[in-house]
Amino acid sequence: MAGMDAANFGPRLPPFESEPRIMLSAYAVPEAFSPAECDAIIALSHEKDLADAGLVGNRSDHNLRRAELAWLDDRDGGGWVMDRIMALVAEANRAHFDFALTEFGESPQVARYGAEREGHFVWHSDIGEGPLASRRKLTLVVQLSEAADYLGGVLELQADANLRPSDRARGSAVLFPSFVLHRVTPVTQGERYSLTTWVHGPAFR
Numbered sequence: 082m083a084g085m086d087a088a089n090f091g092p093r094l095p096p097f098e099s100e101p102r103i104m105l106s107a108y109a110v111p112e113a114f115s116p117a118e119c120d121a122i123i124a125l126s127h128e129k130d131l132a133d134a135g136l137v138g139n140r141s142d143h144n145l146r147r148a149e150l151a152w153l154d155d156r157d158g159g160g161w162v163m164d165r166i167m168a169l170v171a172e173a174n175r176a177h178f179d180f181a182l183t184e185f186g187e188s189p190q191v192a193r194y195g196a197e198r199e200g201h202f203v204w205h206s207d208i209g210e211g212p213l214a215s216r217r218k219l220t221l222v223v224q225l226s227e228a229a230d231y232l233g234g235v236l237e238l239q240a241d242a243n244l245r246p247s248d249r250a251r252g253s254a255v256l257f258p259s260f261v262l263h264r265v266t267p268v269t270q271g272e273r274y275s276l277t278t279w280v281h282g283p284a285f286r
């Protein structure tokens with residue numbers, strides 16, 4: 082049969098390097114948002130009081146996560162952010178992941194990690210229990226703060242044997258499969274804001 086190698090069981094594939102489209106590693110987008118847009122997203126988050134992440138979903142363990150959260154669906158005038166996120170996800174999925182994705186089932190989330198209580202998030206996967214968290218497939222995180230405005234607060238990913246820090250540049254985005262382990266190291270000076278969105282879909286296969 083055309084394309085089949087008689088000595089093997091499957092079709093003959095090109096070398097791995099020539100097929101960079103399908104990857105389980107992270108995908109970085111420099112300058113996904115402008116500094117003015119980052120400011121606008123932070124301002125949106127402060128239209129109402131931020132919520133304490135430790136209290137969300139009755140999880141009160143501040144040792145796991147110490148941050149304050151805002152959900153953009155709960156703020157007026159955030160529609161343009163979702164439009165931009167959808168375009169970013171479409172491009173990343175076309176260029177890199179090729180996942181079956183069906184919806185944005187959860188609101189984009191702005192998180193603030195402040196030095197006053199060493200804001201952080203320990204190693205975790207974003208896949209959890211329940212109808213939404215169990216269907217998370219892609220996670221997108223945007224750096225909203227100027228890198229010089231805080232110390233610590235590094236978003237680290239462990240997609241393979243190596244631990245990789247994400248780009249700290251303001252406005253840069255990183256997308257990764259939601260099962261990939263990641264953490265935010267404690268902020269020891271200043272404050273860091275991030276924007277996180279999840280994309281949902283059917284089971285991996």
Ligand SMILES: O=C(O)CCC(=O)C(=O)O
Pocket residue numbers: 192202207222236263265275276277
């Ligand atoms: O703030 C970040 O950089 C990551 C946030 C995160 O991992 C999450 O909300 O699940």
Ligand SMILES: [Fe+2]
Pocket residue numbers: 205206207263
């Ligand atoms: Fe996460």
